[in-house]
Amino acid sequence: MSVASHYSYWITVLLMTAGLYIVIARGNLVKKLIGLAIFQTSVYLLYIAPGKLIGGTAPIVAEAFKLYSNPLPHVLILTAIVVGVATLALGLAITVRVRETYGSIEEDEILAADRDDPDGA
Amino acid sequence: MILEHLPALQVTVPLAAAPLIVLVRQSTVAWGVATAVSWFAFAAALLLATQVAGGGPVSYALGSWPPPWGIEYRVDALSAFVLVLVSGVAAVVAPFAWRSVAAELPRDRVYLFYALYCLCLAGLLGMTITGDAFNLFVFMEISSLASYVLIALGRHRRALLAAYQYLILGTIGATFYVIGVGLLYLMTGTLNLADMAARLPALAGTRPVLAALAFITVGVSLKLALFPLHLWLPNAYAYAPSAVTAFLAATATKVSVYILLRFYFGVFGARLVVGELPMPEILLALSILAIVTASLVALWQADLKRLLAYSSVAQIGYITLGVGMASRDGLTAAVVHLFNHGITKGALFLLVGGIALRAGRAGFERLQGLGQVMPLTSLGIVLAGLSLIGVPGTAGFISKWYLVLGAIEAERWWLAALVVATSLIAVAYVWRFVEAAYLAPPGAATPQPGEAPRAMLVPAWLLVAACIWFGLDTSFTVRGARSAALLLLGGAP
């Protein structure tokens, strides 16, 4: 019962480990970034879920409502999302340039290229 | 009026400089703005440090929302000390960048460099000054994102992959940190560090708090490149543009150490971290591994820049060793080494930047006979290298003194022996440079055009002089570090 009632945490943990696993296990630079994004998403959930009160409304003062959700996690996560988007964009931009330089986005192929030609072009 | 708003200006002025530079897009103006802003930040940090030394911690409420509701900027003995280091190094690197960046980057990207430089500086200063755990995360990401791009600007194609790896590991580190903060927020309902510290003792030992400690430790350790989480560092330092390497090596990891110190002793409290958990033992073990393995790896590098990068991993080990001692002298050693290693590595990487300008790269085959071709650069590297070893009369000696003193006072003689014995490895790798530069005739690969331009030598030598000066006169460094250590251990401010 208590295990099931914390399902949001279970989802968080699942996303977290899945994301991290992808980052570590995949050699493809884009797939790594996808893993990273999933990993970051788990954090959004970690913050947002506890801030929600069942039956609560948006924290805008009005006569009819007495119960409000905590707005602070939303604000924080809005910032975190922006940061995440920026990271993802930057990561993809770097990947594009890696692809242009090396002709590949597979990590082992890139490392092999560097081993064969240490000084690079 | 300006004085009371210094904490805000310290961060926002560099932050405002970045978009200004993007709007102007002109490289000379960009350089001028970046330099002016760095020196402004340095002056502000010095003023703040004197304020703190005179009248205790300075608190600044952003938007006039009093803490813990609003974001608080808080300058105490420790953060003032780190602010001086970060802004000081920035103030020296900015003039250096003028020639170095012009040579290493395509013309149309130069303004971008300076914009990112200001952004990175603002992020690092913000991390140091803020008293809010989430605001810290935001500044951490500002500085990290800027530094990923700065590293990717490197000439060598490997810079791209280095930046990518740093991006992945840095983001994982920052996310771990923010998970830890989230758990703390769930438990305490506050994000203000001081407020958190006041509420945590009641919750000490609960599982979310322990998990938070673990997440924050791993996250920050990734950022500060604690062995074995250092894998991103050597490539990032080796392939970034010279000015970037110097700046990041001297500041970025140091600020991360600051965060570790802040959370361990300022938030979780020494009683939990040192008294109940085996964190000191873990840190000591990892630091020793870092010092020994990274020093040995450094010894076998074929490129001076990579050698210095690995040496950074080892030197960070010395810092965390001091943290792991968790005593007054140990923490003094950690804080003072944070500063001393910052200026030493800054000086070394700036000088290597001069070599990179003339020789393209700093492979040892290009350093043959460098003592004749670039006498001032070589002499500077030797002097800063002595500081790296910890020869008396240099800044590095002071750090080693306190490390050994801390070990002896704890009656850990083996640790004292280890610290001094490992500096012999530093002797060996510094001496590789000396023998190449002074005992070999100039070879075919040695750069011919001669000494680095004055615009690069003067800033580098400023830091070299600082290495010597802070080895002879420690009234600023050791006093600052001592009061920071006392503050962390909960003594007098």
Added chain:
Amino acid sequence: MRREPVLRVVGKLLIPYMLLFALYVQFHGDFGPGGGFQAGVIAAAAVIFYALIFGLPAARRLVPETVVEAMVALGVLIYLGVGFAGLALGGNYLDYFVLDRDPVAGQHRGIFWVEVGVLVTVAGVMLKIFYVFAGRARPAGE
């Protein structure tokens, strides 16, 4: 693209309303869900939509890349400017209370300009990201 009259017409019809909707979301942020982040993304989406239909060169003519970069910088500067205005008027950094004689009106004014800054920057960043990736689509590279 010339052969897709439906798309072109629908696009021309929709894009103004998208921009208008962005402004609505922007200004409604004071009273309900909304604000600069969402508005910025919607505004950028309008331009991206235009680029998809009429081609990247046309979009670049409409919103040149220098303008995009300037938008990114300008938005941040607006935001920081609000902070400095608080300083100039005798408050702390980012102090909205001093922006008007009535503190509540000051709050409104402060958050309004901050949201404007966010709108400009977010729209700029979104467009910049789009341009960077779209511009590299052809294998020829730079």
Added chain:
Amino acid sequence: MSAAQLIAAALLVPAAGAGLLALAGRRPNLREAVTLVAAALLFACVVALAPPVLAGARPQLFALELLPGIALGFRVEPLGMLFALVASGLWIVNSLYSIGYMRANGEPHQTRFYACFALALAATMGIAFAANLLTLFLFYEMLTLVTWPLVTHHGDDEARAGGRVYLGLLLGTSIVLLLPAIIATWAYAGTLEFAPGGILRDAGLSGPALGGLLALYVFGIGKAALMPVHRWLPAAMVAPTPVSALLHAVAVVKAGVFAVLKVILYVFGVEALAGVRASDWLPAVAGFTVIAASIVALHADNLKRRLAYSTVSQLSYVVLSASLLVPLSAAAAALHIAAHALGKITLFFAAGAIYTVTGKTEVSQLDGVGRRMPWTMGAFAVGALSLIGIPPAAGFLSKWLMFQGAAAAGHWPALVVLGASTLLNAAYFLPIVHAAFLRAPPAGEPGHGEAPWTMVAALTATAAATLALPFAAAVPLALARATAGL
């Protein structure tokens, strides 16, 4: 000038001299003039400090804060005065000799040579006048580092290997042993200032702990060349002869034994050591070094190598005397620093002169050299007699005091060591003198004369000083006795 200004001048004159030398690099005559002027100025400064010190004053100078509670401080006391007088006086002679040697041998990098030499003297002055252990340590390390370019002067593989041993041993021992010893002293005593009677007396350390600390010190001060950390001295023989003179006579090894004396007298305190018998092992180690090094010297055919091992053994005389912990032997140790310096520099000058003229480096090649280079070999003979301890040379004086001290301490093994080593000294020096004067030069060898006049002048001067010292012993003897508190 006030005494404090004189101390500052003694430190700054050689340092400034080094700067000027580097600037004057392109003009050899100017450069060498600068060297001589700097040397003369330094000697004048040091001599001017002597009267107040002899009168019992202890001029001092404190500058920067090295660490909270430890300043960069200088205080002139008799032992330091004696050391400074010897070093600065010999620098003049050595400069004169260097000019002849470097020019005659066409050595490269002469500017670097003179500049590093001047810096080495600055470091030596710092060691001599240091008021606390940290200042001493600072200048001790500086001396190691600035002499490294001198040792590796030739820049070839041999020099590189020698330089590695030199640096590795000196820097290694000082970092691994000496530095922890200093830090432990700081941790236990709370001060590092040299004080008569020692600073560790009240630290409450047990006998074995004091003994261990003492071991860290005497082996950490690698420059004192106690076996087994003596290896750097033979390795440094790759350097040009004036550098060997600097190492063996003017500065480096002297700095080592000087530091050991300082530590025994002013850090531990003679009475404190004697009280807990913490240093009973030291005479044995020093005595072993004396005998073993002499035997190695006996078998060495290379002249400079023989001289190097002779130095190792002579240095251990000083340590041996100091470790007997009676005032008389402490005075003997102080005096032997000066006596050995004069004798050994003469020997090295002679060896360098022979090499310059004939290119000979081995003892077995020296037949008949004395007939062609009478001044040089005459001086060599004087130096050898002094080191053996035959009157009226300077070495006799210090050796006499040593015998007396050992007798006063009732330490009969030390007496045996002193006696046996005197015989060994004679056994490895006299055959050289014998061969040089009494054997005929090998047939068919081209004739040659003396070395350039500056070299001959220098070695004659030091030989004369060796002979004159016992007759003008008032000042060194007074300083030595003041050191021992007699």
